[in-house]
Amino acid sequence: MKNIVLIGSGNVATHLGLSLVNKGYIIKQVWSNHRRNANILAKRLDSRSIDDLKDIKDADLYIVTVKDDALESVIEQLDANNIIHTSGGNGLDVFDNKCENYGVFYPLQTFNKDVNLDFSKTPLCIEANNKFFENKLMKIGGDLSNTVVRMDSEQRKKLHIAAVFACNFTNHMFTIADTMLERSDINFKILMPIIHQTVLKLEDSKPSEVQTGPAIRKDRKMIQNHISNLPDKETKEIYKLISESIMAGNG
Amino acid sequence: MKNIVLIGSGNVATHLGLSLVNKGYIIKQVWSNHRRNANILAKRLDSRSIDDLKDIKDADLYIVTVKDDALESVIEQLDANNIIHTSGGNGLDVFDNKCENYGVFYPLQTFNKDVNLDFSKTPLCIEANNKFFENKLMKIGGDLSNTVVRMDSEQRKKLHIAAVFACNFTNHMFTIADTMLERSDINFKILMPIIHQTVLKLEDSKPSEVQTGPAIRKDRKMIQNHISNLPDKETKEIYKLISESIMAGNG
Numbered sequence: 001m002k003n004i005v006l007i008g009s010g011n012v013a014t015h016l017g018l019s020l021v022n023k024g025y026i027i028k029q030v031w032s033n034h035r036r037n038a039n040i041l042a043k044r045l046d047s048r049s050i051d052d053l054k055d056i057k058d059a060d061l062y063i064v065t066v067k068d069d070a071l072e073s074v075i076e077q078l079d080a081n082n083i084i085h086t087s088g089g090n091g092l093d094v095f096d097n098k099c100e101n102y103g104v105f106y107p108l109q110t111f112n113k114d115v116n117l118d119f120s121k122t123p124l125c126i127e128a129n130n131k132f133f134e135n136k137l138m139k140i141g142g143d144l145s146n147t148v149v150r151m152d153s154e155q156r157k158k159l160h161i162a163a164v165f166a167c168n169f170t171n172h173m174f175t176i177a178d179t180m181l182e183r184s185d186i187n188f189k190i191l192m193p194i195i196h197q198t199v200l201k202l203e204d205s206k207p208s209e210v211q212t213g214p215a216i217r218k219d220r221k222m223i224q225n226h227i228s229n230l231p232d233k234e235t236k237e238i239y240k241l242i243s244e245s246i247m248a249g250n251g
Numbered sequence: 252m253k254n255i256v257l258i259g260s261g262n263v264a265t266h267l268g269l270s271l272v273n274k275g276y277i278i279k280q281v282w283s284n285h286r287r288n289a290n291i292l293a294k295r296l297d298s299r300s301i302d303d304l305k306d307i308k309d310a311d312l313y314i315v316t317v318k319d320d321a322l323e324s325v326i327e328q329l330d331a332n333n334i335i336h337t338s339g340g341n342g343l344d345v346f347d348n349k350c351e352n353y354g355v356f357y358p359l360q361t362f363n364k365d366v367n368l369d370f371s372k373t374p375l376c377i378e379a380n381n382k383f384f385e386n387k388l389m390k391i392g393g394d395l396s397n398t399v400v401r402m403d404s405e406q407r408k409k410l411h412i413a414a415v416f417a418c419n420f421t422n423h424m425f426t427i428a429d430t431m432l433e434r435s436d437i438n439f440k441i442l443m444p445i446i447h448q449t450v451l452k453l454e455d456s457k458p459s460e461v462q463t464g465p466a467i468r469k470d471r472k473m474i475q476n477h478i479s480n481l482p483d484k485e486t487k488e489i490y491k492l493i494s495e496s497i498m499a500g501n502g
Contacts, residue, residue, distance in 0.1 A: 011463065068465070068473050089465070089473050108441060110448050110463045115456065121444045147441070158435040161477045162428035166442045167449045168464030169493045170421045175458040175502035177413035184409040190359065190398070191417045192453065193372045197361050198418045199450055202443065205366065207426040212262065212361045213419030214319070214340070222319050222340050226412045234496050241492060242420045245485050251423070251430035 001060040001082075001136055005029045006045070007053075007074060008065035009037040011111035012086050016065060016144075017045045019119035023143045028059050053077045061140075063105065084128075084137065088160030091153030092129055103128030103137050106156055107145075110167050123147040125156050176235060183231070208251055215246035252311040252333075252387055256280045257296070258304075258325060259316035260288040262362035263337050267316060267395075268296045270370040274394045279310050304328045312391075314356065335379075335388065339411030342404030343380055354379030354388050357407055358396075361418045374398040376407050427486060434482070459502055466497035 004025055006017050009032035017027055027047040032038035038049035050056065053074070065086040066074050072094050075083065081099040088106045095102040106125040111117065124141040126148060128134035134150065141148035151159070174195070178188045201210045214222040223243050230236045245251075255276055257268050260283035268278055278298040283289035289300035301307065307329070316337040317325050323345050326334065332350040339357045346353040357376040362368065375392040377399060379385035385401065392399035402410070425446075429439045452461045465473040474494050481487045496502075 067468060068470050089476060109445050110452070110461075112452065112456075112461050112463065115452055115461060117448065121447075123441050123444060147444075149441075155435050155437060157480065158431055159437055159441070161480055162431040162437075163442060163445055164464050164477060164490075165424045165431070166428040167445045168462065168466065168497070169490075170424045170446070171449055171452075171458050171462055172466075172493055172497050172502070173416045173421045173424065174453060175462065176496075177417040178458055179502035180409055180413040180416070184406050186406060186410055186413075188453075188457075190374050190400075190410070191414060193374060193398075194360050194414055194418045195421070195450055195453070196372075197368065198422055199446055201361070201363065201366055201422075202425060202439075202446070205363075206439075207422050207429050210361075210363050210366060211419065211422055211426065212363065213415050215419065215423075217318060219319050225340060226415060229408065229412055232501065234492070234499070234501050238489075238492050238496060239415075239420075241485070241489050242423055245427075245489060246419070246423050248485070250483065250485050251426040 001140060002026055003028050003059045004061045004063060005031070005056055005059040005080075006041075006047070006063050006065065007031045007078070008063075009034065009041040010065065010067070011113050012107065013063075013065045014041055014044070014113045015109075015111045015117055015119060016063065016086065016107065017041060017047075019144050021045050022119075025140075025143075028057060029055075031056065056080065082133070088125070088156055088163065091157070092127060093153075095129070097129075101128065101130065101133035101136075103133055104153070104156065105137055105141065106151075106160075108159065108163060110171075119144055120146050123149065125149055125151040125159065127152055127156065176238070180231075208249075211246060213246075215243040218247055252391060253277055254279050254310045255312045255314060256282070256307055256310040256331075257292075257298070257314050257316070258282045258329070259314075260285065260292040261316065261318070262364050263358065264314075264316045265292055265295070265364045266360075266362045266368055266370060267314065267337065267358065268292060268298075270395050272296050273370075276391075276394075279308060280306075282307065307331065333384070339376070339407055339414065342408070343378060344404075346380070348380075352379065352381065352384035352387075354384055355404070355407065356388055356392065357402075357411075359410065359414060361422075370395055371397050374400065376400055376402040376410065378403055378407065427489070431482075459500075462497060464497075466494040469498055 027045040030042040035051040042049035062083045084103045084105045104127040109122040124145045126137045278296040281293040286302040293300035313334045335354045335356045355378040360373040377388045
């Protein structure tokens with residue numbers, strides 16, 4: 001399983017492709033419907049770019065790593081065996097039993113093309129339609145990462161949602177803080193120690209046990225004061241809802 | 252300014268007290284209206300506990316670090332000079348010009364009594380009602396931390412709100428993820444690499460520039476799918492609101 005075709009040229013395709021090449025795999029082709037993106041990534045991977053799925057050549061493995069909303073239609077157009085996708089939120093059902101071996105290879109990570117990453121620390125969640133193919137995927141996973149786990153579609157879907165909260169929504173909390181500070185001419189870097197400590201606490205504690213701030217103290221006066229200082233309706237509503245959730249002990 | 256009275260025995264009082272003692276300051280007394288808490292902290296600080304504010308002795312500095320909603324009434328009862336509070340969300344106005352020297356000494360950190368902390372990495376934001384006292388506070392700050400900044404009440408209030416988003420609300424995102432995973436028998440630790448990467452990206456990028464996930468891709472199908480998989484109305488509403496805020500480019 002050394003020859004691979006990469007269907008996609010986005011953030012995941014970039015980091016997964018680089019990691020595979022780094023471990024001796026050959027990316028025979030890179031497809032994207034944006035030819036320019038395919039070209040750029042093909043160059044980084046010492047590969048060739050195509051923009052028509054009909055031009056795909058024989059390979060040992062086809063990795064479909066396109067936007068979730070394009071996943072089904074791209075897979076449908078593929079005339080191949082040994083196909084995997086990398087989506088946390090999609091199951092094996094998107095393959096609709098179209099070939100002998102298919103599976104999922106979900107890297108639990110936040111990928112940006114231009115941000116470096118130690119791929120070996122990215123957990124890989126593996127699922128396949130048969131044991132034989134699953135073992136092959138586990139082996140490839142083991143070449144790329146120190147953490148490779150078998151996980152079914154139902155569990156992976158929950159993990160994907162949890163990751164949206166722990167990563168995507170967390171990053172948006174940072175964005176709101178950043179915008180707030182920018183307006184007051186304060187450098188965001190001053191928040192780095194408190195952010196690091198927030199994450200460090202997770203090493204030994206459940207997050208619910210180490211919650212701090214006005215909401216866990218049920219300090220409604222401070223909460224009102226903060227809300228009245230926020231610049232727009234949407235951010236006020238976010239502050240209010242999350243504070244209520246903390247006060248109610250939800251999670 | 253070596254002899255200090257600590258008014259409060261909570262998370263901030265504990266870490267600030269430990270750091271002061273560690274740097275050679277003497278905590279003469281620890282007050283709390285919970286005598287037991289005052290006893291415990293006094294023991295850790297080689298100090299004496301009191302539970303009546305009338306029993307306070309002469310000292311060079313009085314640090315009021317009580318819950319925000321008790322701040323005004325505690326300060327009002329204090330018969331002393333050289334008083335500071337440690338609240339990000341309160342200004343100099345709570346002192347109501349009651350003495351010659353007063354100020355704010357705000358440590359920008361998330362404190363839990365039983366979680367260790369490197370206090371020298373905690374930014375300290377200093378404000379006082381006169382230059383003389385401000386310089387004294389800057390000097391004490393410099394003994395405790397590598398980052399000491401002068402900051403007025405208006406800026407500090409904004410910083411405090413930003414910290415609620417970047418720390419308290421971020422931690423609640425972790426709590427929601429934790430609860431979600433617990434229900435599916437998945438260990439929260441699997442999220443640590445993606446959380447570390449989310450924070451690592453802040454070193455070189457603005458958070459808005461490295462946002463990932465379904466909302467920034469405007470993947471409404473996945474968003475709906477996730478919302479339908481969430482267990483309660485409140486968490487669904489939080490998912491929806493934050494996703495809309497990301498899609499709108501708010502912050």
